[in-house]
Amino acid sequence: MNQKSIEHIALYSLVLVGTLVVGVLARQFVLSKGVDDFSSSVAFFATVIVLMAIYASLQTTFNQFLLPRIETFLLRFSAFQTMKNHNDTVSVPEVPTSKDSNQTTSDIIESAPTAEETISKPSEYEVMRTNSIAKRDRAIQTKLEKVLSYTKQTMVAYMSEEDLNRLCAYIVEYSSSDTLQKISPVKVDSQLKSIDIMHFGWNIGKAFSKKRIHTATFIKNVFAHTLRDLEISTIERKMSHTESECRIKLNGEIGSII
Known part of the structure; x- marks a missing residue:
């Protein structure tokens, strides 16, 4: 009691x-x-x-x-x-007798689950799926890093540091989405013509396996000043055309990177 x-x-x-x-x-x-x-x-x-x-x-x-x-x-x-x-x-536990203590310890040892029972091994499907997803994510990250490296090497001579950083941020967003929510257009040096910007867009769009219309929309919004006189439909049709006078070539630079 x-x-x-x-x-x-x-x-x-x-x-x-x-x-x-x-x-x-x-x-x-x-x-x-x-x-x-x-x-x-x-x-x-x-x-x-x-x-x-x-x-x-x-x-x-x-x-x-x-x-x-x-x-x-x-x-x-x-x-x-x-x-x-x-x-x-604070509570005062009842002190078990030696016999009860031995019996309790025995019961605990007998009822304790083994490591195999406590930690269930993942199935073969789960292991394969996890490895596949990890491999895919690594490939996507590697491709993105190469595209950003290409962008910096190609555009650093024609853009300010602020605009180049914003361009890279837009490319990161574009790599995982076909459309961007907010864009503040970047400016490039007058040495780059509209054909150069279209070639640049084609190169990164091809690297990300994007549709032409999505790439055309992307560069039209990002390089709105340089492409102000061109419609999206025109950009979509002409961005893979080859012209003799251009500074950014089709696939040449980026082809060696990706």
């Missing part, structure tokens, strides 16, 4: 003794008024019952309404909160 049960039994015993004492006093009082024994006995039991009902009602009211509010108020004080946490966490 734990300490809490003993406290409850002691409390209820005191309440019961108290109500019986009050009941006896009530019976004696009724007898002193000249009432017969039966009526005095009725007064005794009635007093006991009424007092027990009042106690039960007060206890319910206290536990449900007053106790939570009192506890909430007291928890505002750090000392009471520390004491409550200590009482909640």
Whole structure:
């Protein structure tokens, strides 16, 4: 029997003794008024019952309404909160006998799962799929790095550092999406003509296996100043054309990289 049960039994015993004492006093009082024994006995039991009902009602009211509010108020004080946490966490475990301890240890050892049971091995399909995805991601990352290297080597002489960095950021986004949400056009040196920009677009679009219309739209928006006089349909049709006077060749530079 734990300490809490003993406290409850002691409390209820005191309440019961108290109500019986009050009941006896009530019976004696009724007898002193000249009432017969039966009526005095009725007064005794009635007093006991009424007092027990009042106690039960007060206890319910206290536990449900007053106790939570009192506890909430007291928890505002750090000392009471520390004491409550200590009482909640501290418990005294029963010390098993030597025989029980040996039996418990044996049960734990017998029920402990093996490493093979705890860690399930992935299936052959899962291993192959994971390796395939990792290989694909490495290939995509390698291709992107080569395209960015080509872009920097090709455009560094014709663009400011800020515009070149923005162009590379657009290419990274374009490598995983056919359309870009927001674009602030970049500017290139006047040495590069529209055919150079179209050749550049064709080279990176081919590296990413993009459709012509997507590549044409991309370079039209990114190089809006240089290609301001050309429609997207015209760019789509002419960007793979070969002209003698151009600085950026078709596939030449990027073909050696990718």
